[in-house]
Amino acid sequence: MPVHPPQPSAMPTEPTPQHAPREHAFPVRVYWEDTDAGGIVYHASYLRFLERGRSEWLRARGVDQAGLRERERLQFAVVDMHIEWRRAARYDDALVVLTALGEARGARFDFEQRIVRGAELIVAATVRAAALDADSLKPRRLPPHVTQCFA
Amino acid sequence: MPVHPPQPSAMPTEPTPQHAPREHAFPVRVYWEDTDAGGIVYHASYLRFLERGRSEWLRARGVDQAGLRERERLQFAVVDMHIEWRRAARYDDALVVLTALGEARGARFDFEQRIVRGAELIVAATVRAAALDADSLKPRRLPPHVTQCFA
Amino acid sequence: MPVHPPQPSAMPTEPTPQHAPREHAFPVRVYWEDTDAGGIVYHASYLRFLERGRSEWLRARGVDQAGLRERERLQFAVVDMHIEWRRAARYDDALVVLTALGEARGARFDFEQRIVRGAELIVAATVRAAALDADSLKPRRLPPHVTQCFA
């Protein structure tokens, strides 16, 4: 499915040092629920995998999403994504979601993510998330105790 | 959630005349299955809505995806998407998926899609699909009888 | 897939007169999102279809689930289901979800539901739902203004 070459500038696979050089790895197994009758993983299933990767990245940094929502009425939402499906994954494949923080500023923070199967790149995505007020759903500046976890 | 301004050049909402000026509208109701515990529609659910819109666009043009796969071993896959989540939709909302063909060339074809709630823009997406051989999953030129349906 | 005969007593397809003889019909189209790599509709997708049927049944009776939750902190949950998958549906199939209320008493109400493709029975289900307090998640008696809608 590599129909067209990736845009390297829009899809950096090597994050620059100032942008979180540490890449977080999270394994995902492909189950029947993730596939479609085309015989491969349904394209939107990868967004679920990417979100698991970001959720685990946050957990690894000590950010408690459920607690933030309940106690501070702060929640995160994805606001922008560029995603390329480069190869097809199949039932039972053992994938790994790789997540690195890009820039975090104001209410928003960016991620570079990849999904790989061994050495093969399956999916590449640039994701922009935003912190929102859980009631008004308006953007809200990330509190320092959260951005400290990102550092 | 309009955290940042859209890039008009990357997200044309007014397709140029040579690129299928006719926009196809398909209604989608939001059910519990589409929402998450943040109280709003789960971000990946919109990709399912967009795909329903493209499937109905194809059906309206007389393209029979199931038949193409079975008889010609041709199937379609999404290979690239830029998507912006501009506002949050909620349980029970009546949405409309708007779909317009962009360029179609070789094995690939592009769509401009929007999801709206009344006059409000909820999601905007630029989607690149590709025709694949159903067995090898390699890109395969769109056959003339399909591109004729696109015209 | 009709491996074993249905238990007619547990799966009445003809509701008795005192149990809502009127059967509500709601069409559902099968999209790629609903299928799996087995080439057929993923078994859990039918539960989404059944829920759309119940949601539309409620809407047709004038019950506003979103409003009930917001204004009265009342929400519905499925607590018990017996479901039989009798035949496989496929991509692009046009299905119909048939819904009839069974008994409604206290906090709970039962549905008999079927999913059909033309004259073929695809899925049969007996579903028990309960009214819950949205905060405590404890069962709460259905208010009269709701049970009146059920009559």
Next chain:
Amino acid sequence: MPVHPPQPSAMPTEPTPQHAPREHAFPVRVYWEDTDAGGIVYHASYLRFLERGRSEWLRARGVDQAGLRERERLQFAVVDMHIEWRRAARYDDALVVLTALGEARGARFDFEQRIVRGAELIVAATVRAAALDADSLKPRRLPPHVTQCFA
């Protein structure tokens, strides 16, 4: 949500010795994708969790579902399920899917499954699966090399 007492006869939680006394445990984390705007896990998501449990049970026994389908045109399908939702799980919960084989005979095999959160029972299910011919979708006797794995 324990609206009504479970039927012990229909929901044996202690499998008899001749029916696979060994219970297989598989952990599942709740992500946003699994929840709905009711604030809890969407009821159909548990069927995905149960299927992951059965898939991992099969893998642990050395049954390769992808290989069976490709090489022997044999696939499995769920044909009957009785499921009770006993308590609500929430975002970020760490659940465990417990799976035990019941009877296996001819083309079909039964499972007793539970989903627990620590000592709390969240979901209990009795599941009947069937072996099908991948092309005709008709029931097909389980081959000895598979039933040997079940022993």
